[in-house]
Amino acid sequence: MSESERPLKISVIGCGYLGAVHAASMAELGHEVVGVENDVAKAEGLAQGRVPFFEPGFEELLRRSLASGRLSFTSDIKDAEGAAVHFLCVGTPQRRGEYAADLTYVEMATASLLDVLGPGELVVGKSTVPVGTAARLAELVAERVPDAVLAWNPEFLREGFAVQDTLHPDRLVYGIPDGPDGARAEQVLDTVYARIVADETPKVVTDYATAEMVKTAANSFLATKISFINAMAELCEATGADVKQLADAIGHDDRIGRKFLNAGLGFGGGCLPKDIRAFMARAGELGADQALTFLREVDNINMRRRIRMVELARQVCDGSLLGKRIAVLGAAFKPESDDIRDSPALNVAAQLQLQGATVLVTDPQAGENVRRHWAQLDCVDTPEEAARNADAVLLLTEWRQYKELDPAAFGKVVKTRRVLDGRNALDREAWEAAGWTYRALGRRNL
Ligand code: UDX
Numbered sequence: 473m474s475e476s477e478r479p480l481k482i483s484v485i486g487c488g489y490l491g492a493v494h495a496a497s498m499a500e501l502g503h504e505v506v507g508v509e510n511d512v513a514k515a516e517g518l519a520q521g522r523v524p525f526f527e528p529g530f531e532e533l534l535r536r537s538l539a540s541g542r543l544s545f546t547s548d549i550k551d552a553e554g555a556a557v558h559f560l561c562v563g564t565p566q567r568r569g570e571y572a573a574d575l576t577y578v579e580m581a582t583a584s585l586l587d588v589l590g591p592g593e594l595v596v597g598k599s600t601v602p603v604g605t606a607a608r609l610a611e612l613v614a615e616r617v618p619d620a621v622l623a624w625n626p627e628f629l630r631e632g633f634a635v636q637d638t639l640h641p642d643r644l645v646y647g648i649p650d651g652p653d654g655a656r657a658e659q660v661l662d663t664v665y666a667r668i669v670a671d672e673t674p675k676v677v678t679d680y681a682t683a684e685m686v687k688t689a690a691n692s693f694l695a696t697k698i699s700f701i702n703a704m705a706e707l708c709e710a711t712g713a714d715v716k717q718l719a720d721a722i723g724h725d726d727r728i729g730r731k732f733l734n735a736g737l738g739f740g741g742g743c744l745p746k747d748i749r750a751f752m753a754r755a756g757e758l759g760a761d762q763a764l765t766f767l768r769e770v771d772n773i774n775m776r777r778r779i780r781m782v783e784l785a786r787q788v789c790d791g792s793l794l795g796k797r798i799a800v801l802g803a804a805f806k807p808e809s810d811d812i813r814d815s816p817a818l819n820v821a822a823q824l825q826l827q828g829a830t831v832l833v834t835d836p837q838a839g840e841n842v843r844r845h846w847a848q849l850d851c852v853d854t855p856e857e858a859a860r861n862a863d864a865v866l867l868l869t870e871w872r873q874y875k876e877l878d879p880a881a882f883g884k885v886v887k888t889r890r891v892l893d894g895r896n897a898l899d900r901e902a903w904e905a906a907g908w909t910y911r912a913l914g915r916r917n918l
Contacts, residue, residue, distance in 0.1 A: 477666045479503050479542075483552035484559045485581045487545060489634065489742075490598060490627055491561030492518055493530060495545075497638040498559075499537035501667055507545040508552050519545040526810035526837040529635045553588040557664055559625075560585070560597045566746040572753035573602055573746070582609055591619035594660045598627050600687050600747055602754040606647060606680035623648050623657040624680050626687035631741065632808030643674040647683025688754075691747040692767060697732040698739050699773040705735040705914025706776070715914030716896050735914045736895040737781055737816040737868060738774040740805035745771070745814045777913060778816055781866070781894050782823045784911055788890045789863050794828035797887065799858035802869025802895075803835035803842045803851070810837035812845065817868030820894070821849055834858040836871050856885050864890040870897035879906035 479502045484495040487509035495507035509515040514524055521535040537543040544551075552558055562577035578599055585595065595613055597606055610622040624647030629637035646661050648654035658677055662669050669675065676686070705715040715735040723730025739745065748767045755764040782793075789796045805815040812818055818833070825831045825848070833842060833851045842851040852858050855877060859865050865886060867874055875897050883889045883906050891903055893912040903910050911917065 477502075478663055480557055480660075480663060481555045482506075482557045482559065482664065483508055483555040484561055485549070485552065485585060486560065486562030486577065486599075487514065487518055488561070488563055489525060489527075489631070490563075490629065491559070492523070492534070493527065493629065493634045493638050494559060494561055494598065494627070496530070496534045496537040496543060497635065498664070499540060499543035500533060500639065501665070503542065503664065505537075505543050506551050506555065507543070508547070508549055509545060510547060512547045515545040515547045526808075527634050528632060528808055533635050549584045549588055552585065554590065555593065557594045557596060557660060558585055558589065560595065560599055562599055563742075564599050564601055564750070565742075566749060570753065571749035573600075573750035575601065575605065578605065578609075582612060586612065586616045589613070589617045589620050591617055593617070593620050594657055595620060595622045596661070596664075597622065597624045600626065600691075600743070600750075601684055602750060603681050603684040603688070603758075604754075606684055610649065610680065621649065621653045621657045623661060624683040625661060626683060628687070628690060631811055632806065639668070640671070641668065641673060643676060644668065645683050645686050646675070646677045647680040648677065649680070688747055688751040691744050692751055692764075692770075694732055695739055695744045695748050695767070695774070696770050698734075698744075699770040701733045701735045702738055702777050702914075703773050706773075706780075708914040708916075709780075712916055714916045734896060736777070736870075736893075736897075737820065737913070738777040740814040740816045740819075741809075741811060742805075742813040745774075778819045778823070780913060781820045781868075781892070782827070784892055784913070785820075785824060785829075785864055785866060786827075788892065788909065788911055789829075792828075793824060796829045796863040797861055798824050798829045798831050799855070799862040799865045799886070800824075800831055800833040801835075801855050801858065801865065801867045801874045802871055803833050804838040804869050807869055807871045810835075810841055812838050812841045815869075817894070818842070818846060818849070820866065820868055822846070825849065832858040832862075835869065836873055855882070859885050862886045863888050864892060866892045866894055867898060868894040870895035875899075879903040879908055883907060 482503045482505045484491050485508045487507040495505050499505045523531045562581045564573040567574040606624040613622045648657040708715040719733040752764045755761045800821045802817045821831050889908040891908045
């Protein structure tokens with residue numbers, strides 16, 4: 473075994489989505505890992521191989537890593553003592569009533585880590601933070617443990633592909649200090665990611681501020697791309713053009729690319745919305761707010777799609793939602809996830825209900841979360857139950873199960889065959905051939 477493949481003792485502080493996947497993945501790479509999670513029940517569950525969220529492939533990875541004896545979970549930060557590398561993986565949600573990120577968990581995790589941090593150890597931030605945070609934390613580390621070093625190493629995992637994105641990332645980004653401390657940090661990170669580095673994964677070694685900004689810039693670009701095509705959808709609606717064909721045509725230009733040009737209900741989830749807002753807030757603090765005012769418009773375009781969807785539902789329901797039965801297929805913010813944070817689907821479902829419709833929501837994975845957090849919405853297990861006697865069916869999250877529905881058989885359960893495709897995901901011709909009135913955002917009415 474070469475020096476760069478040496479297994480390390482690693483701690484992962486914060487075992488939510490990012491941390492749990494990161495901890496198990498680091499054990500998969502051969503390291504000895506302890507995951508530190510304040511929530512005792514969550515830590516105990518993970519230690520028994522129970523995954524508190526839906527993520528394809530993760531349970532198998534977790535169980536494999538636990539069985540290897542290289543992965544454990546604890547609620548006691550003291551168990552992180554002696555690790556060569558400590559990853560900070562806590563959440564940075566949007567502050568209540570503000571755009572800025574809430575750094576409470578980052579501050580708390582750092583403070584508790586400083587109590588056990590030893591000389592020569594490496595602290596690695598992975599959380600998405602406002603630019604400038606790493607430099608501030610580096611000072612705290614240097615004050616307390618002069619020989620310890622801080623690096624910033626953002627993650628880019630997508631929900632639904634978290635395992636793949638962690639073990640086979642598109643790129644590695646290391647934000648490190650200048651000089652020998654930085655060189656040591658790079659070497660340790662190369663040892664942590666030895667197998668990923670050996671795969672010739674592109675690596676960008678840079679300063680703290682750039683590393684922090686890579687993450688927010690990437691998410692802002694993705695959000696902008698989605699809102700761009702949704703703005704085109706608005707124009708298509710005004711002109712009778714077709715946004716799907718437009719996206720296909722411009723996407724053939726490989727400078728533009730077809731990915732993330734799916735027009736529809738827009739983006740939600742725990743990352744893109746809060747990250748673009750936190751980025752705007754931070755730009756304001758830095759006196760550079762003008763540079764990001766376009767993101768406000770990106771956010772506005774995104775939110776307008778939800779309102780437009782409700783309007784479209786009203787239109788197809790003969791101008792009034794009062795007393796209409798509406799089936800909502802999908803509650804998660806995207807398929808292959810049970811995450812309902814800032815879900816466009818639930819936003820629309822709630823608006824429809826508030827305007828007098830009887831709404832039945834269904835989702836293959838997110839039902840439990842809907843029942844727990846959105847008790848005012850009625851949630852059922854199957855699309856057929858949701859659609860029984862419905863005046864309209866809305867596809868709001870493009871799960872494969874819904875794309876594969878047989879429109880003829882499904883048509884037998886509804887009262888009126890009206891379908892609104894909020895994700896431009898259904899086979900329009902097949903649904904129309906089965907007698908459905910098909911409407912979608914940015915599409916021509918035939
Ligand atoms: C995102 C980033 O992709 C990831 O790199 C980062 O680490 C975390 O944030 P995620 O939140 O899991 O990941 O979701 P993503 O797959 O990016 O989708 C975000 C939202 O955009 C979803 O609501 C999705 O439905 C929507 N979307 C995506 C579109 O509306 N149109 C598209 O073409 C693509």
